Amino acid sequence: MDTGSSRFAAPEAGARAPVAAARPGGAVPLTGGGRLPLVFLIAGQLAFGLAAAWLARATTAGVPPYLHPEMVAVAHLWLPGFLLSVCLGAGYQLMPVVLGEALRVRDGWLWTHAVLHTAGVAALVCGLAGGRYVFAGLGGAAVAAGTLIAALATLRTFLASRRRDAAAWSFLFAAGWLLATTLAGVALAINRRQGFLPLPAIHLLHAHAHLGLAGYFATLLQGVTFQLVPMFTMGEARRPCLAMAALLATQAGLPVLAAGLAWNERALILTGAGVLAAGIAGSGVALAATLATRRRRRLDVGVRAFVIGLAVLGLAALAGLGLAGKAAGEAPAWNGIAAYGLLVIAGGLSLAVLGMLAKILPFLVWMRAYGPRVGKAPVPIATALASRKLEKLWLWLHGAGLVCLVTGAASGARWPATAGGWLLAAGAAAWLGNSARVLRHLLARA
Amino acid sequence: MNSPETTSLVTAVLDACGRVHDPEFGVSVRDLGLIYGVRVDEGGAVRVTMTLTSFYCPAGEVITEGVKSAVEALAGVSGAEVALVWEPLWTPERLSPVARELLGWDAARGAS
Numbered sequence: 012m013d014t015g016s017s018r019f020a021a022p023e024a025g026a027r028a029p030v031a032a033a034r035p036g037g038a039v040p041l042t043g044g045g046r047l048p049l050v051f052l053i054a055g056q057l058a059f060g061l062a063a064a065w066l067a068r069a070t071t072a073g074v075p076p077y078l079h080p081e082m083v084a085v086a087h088l089w090l091p092g093f094l095l096s097v098c099l100g101a102g103y104q105l106m107p108v109v110l111g112e113a114l115r116v117r118d119g120w121l122w123t124h125a126v127l128h129t130a131g132v133a134a135l136v137c138g139l140a141g142g143r144y145v146f147a148g149l150g151g152a153a154v155a156a157g158t159l160i161a162a163l164a165t166l167r168t169f170l171a172s173r174r175r176d177a178a179a180w181s182f183l184f185a186a187g188w189l190l191a192t193t194l195a196g197v198a199l200a201i202n203r204r205q206g207f208l209p210l211p212a213i214h215l216l217h218a219h220a221h222l223g224l225a226g227y228f229a230t231l232l233q234g235v236t237f238q239l240v241p242m243f244t245m246g247e248a249r250r251p252c253l254a255m256a257a258l259l260a261t262q263a264g265l266p267v268l269a270a271g272l273a274w275n276e277r278a279l280i281l282t283g284a285g286v287l288a289a290g291i292a293g294s295g296v297a298l299a300a301t302l303a304t305r306r307r308r309r310l311d312v313g314v315r316a317f318v319i320g321l322a323v324l325g326l327a328a329l330a331g332l333g334l335a336g337k338a339a340g341e342a343p344a345w346n347g348i349a350a351y352g353l354l355v356i357a358g359g360l361s362l363a364v365l366g367m368l369a370k371i372l373p374f375l376v377w378m379r380a381y382g383p384r385v386g387k388a389p390v391p392i393a394t395a396l397a398s399r400k401l402e403k404l405w406l407w408l409h410g411a412g413l414v415c416l417v418t419g420a421a422s423g424a425r426w427p428a429t430a431g432g433w434l435l436a437a438g439a440a441a442w443l444g445n446s447a448r449v450l451r452h453l454l455a456r457a
Numbered sequence: 458m459n460s461p462e463t464t465s466l467v468t469a470v471l472d473a474c475g476r477v478h479d480p481e482f483g484v485s486v487r488d489l490g491l492i493y494g495v496r497v498d499e500g501g502a503v504r505v506t507m508t509l510t511s512f513y514c515p516a517g518e519v520i521t522e523g524v525k526s527a528v529e530a531l532a533g534v535s536g537a538e539v540a541l542v543w544e545p546l547w548t549p550e551r552l553s554p555v556a557r558e559l560l561g562w563d564a565a566r567g568a569s
Contacts, residue, residue: 104515105515108513108515109513111512111513238513241511242481242511242513242514242515243481245482245510245549245560306549306552306560306562307482307560307561307562308560308561308562309561370481374480374481374515374516377480378480378515378516378519381480382516382519385477385519385520385522385523385526386473386476386477386522386523386524386525386526386527386528386530387523387526387527387530389476392478392479392480392481392482392483393480393481394480394481394483395483
């Protein structure tokens with residue numbers, strides 16, 4: 012017994028330490044001192060604000076056809092600009108935590124990635140909006156070069172780690188799909204001038220979109236969910252075998268789906284979409300079991316948005332399956348495809364990613380601003396840096412905007428689309444206001 | 458045998474741990490049940506044995522450094538060391554009544 016410590020005697024030993032005891036200090040350094048993830052997160056949020064405003068302007072006359080150059084540009088500002096930037100920033104911070112190893116890459120390479128990514132997205136979006144496809148292709152190539160750095164960093168860190176569950180594997184799988192998506196995008200841009208691919212561009216575009224949406228984003232979410240949800244709710248990851256099987260199902264279904272979309276083969280599309288949807292459903296079951304173990308009973312806005320986003324993704328997978336059931340050769344259901352795209356991108360993915368960001372951004376800011384003062388002076392807790400009212404306002408506006416937008420896109424009616432666009436933009440404004448409130452705490456560091 | 462000074466210093470160390478909070482949950486490391494033991498020698502050197510709620514806690518280093526700083530600031534402490542241990546693993550049963558109330562755990566259990 013330690014001197015005078017009878018009230019706090021060590022509990023009986025017996026429970027085994029987890030496998031990852033290779034990190035006995037429990038210390039995970041902030042990647043790039045926390046600055047690098049923050050740069051990605053801030054760039055992503057700026058892109059969110061711009062994309063939401065652009066979407067609102069574009070929907071004043073209803074939802075434009077999704078292949079309209081303006082919509083393609085908005086989609087690229089939203090996907091690689093907003094969602095990917097945020098996921099890269101969060102991933103660079105989260106990956107060492109999950110894998111229990113510092114990133115196996117020099118900070119200089121990560122900063123190079125940040126520059127390539129932000130400049131590349133800007134060129135890509137401007138090129139697509141203005142119909143300058145060479146410019147867009149160059150931007151895409153810069154983004155792809157950046158993803159190569161991310162993929163190599165992920166591979167090296169994964170190999171150094173001993174953790175091999177769904178959370179760990181999801182980083183590796185997602186990095187591979189991201190690289191494939193960006194390279195396919197560059198190939199599409201070159202094909203537009205050279206015409207070397209013997210398939211219709213629209214089919215290739217659908218395949219490219221699904222490589223990114225399901226390959227990178229859904230794969231990542233299928234893994235990190237089982238790290239983030241227990242961490243933020245004080246729960247335990249449950250059904251790990253199911254979570255892993257669900258992740259593998261997605262990995263198996265996606266290549267089949269992508270091939271089916273590229274060659275417009277209905278059987279392949281249905282098979283791939285079915286396996287992929289089953290994978291997403293499996294992850295949903297494992298998530299429900301994990302959530303049931305939580306000790307923090309009241310879910311805050313960030314976790315609530317994250318879970319709602321995952322549920323919307325499940326719904327979108329079913330909608331996608333319905334679209335896949337349409338026979339090849341029939342006239343495409345343009346309205347349905349637009350509604351499906353909005354449900355996935357503005358709905359499931361955005362809610363899940365922003366929900367995750369609502370937790371990660373205050374934490375990163377807190378670590379930089381107040382971490383060094385802990386134990387030396389009174390400091391606020393990380394969750395107190397944000398405004399609960401603004402977070403709730405964002406979630407309501409975003410949810411209402413999404414319902415209106417999807418209704419407008421599916422029905423072709425003008426006013427729900429217009430209202431949805433502006434509601435979504437108003438939600439983005441509330442989000443950015445809250446984010447600025449969190450970020451100003453960095454000034455407290457001085 | 459513990460001297461009164463040593464005993465009061467142990468109390469002070471535990472109080473200091475009560476002022477170091479988990480940044481996510483807003484609950485002190487003492488109420489979370491993370492402090493496994495406190496040893497104080499006659500010279501005022503303190504050794505705190507503690508754990509974290511999760512092996513993958515991203516704030517682990519900040520929390521342990523915070524405990525060390527809070528203890529070192531106490532009068533009568535000549536030096537502090539924090540030993541992070543993983544055996545036995547932390548379990549929710551170590552939460553104090555205060556922590557359970559803050560997390561809304563007991564209310565939910567009673568309702569279920």
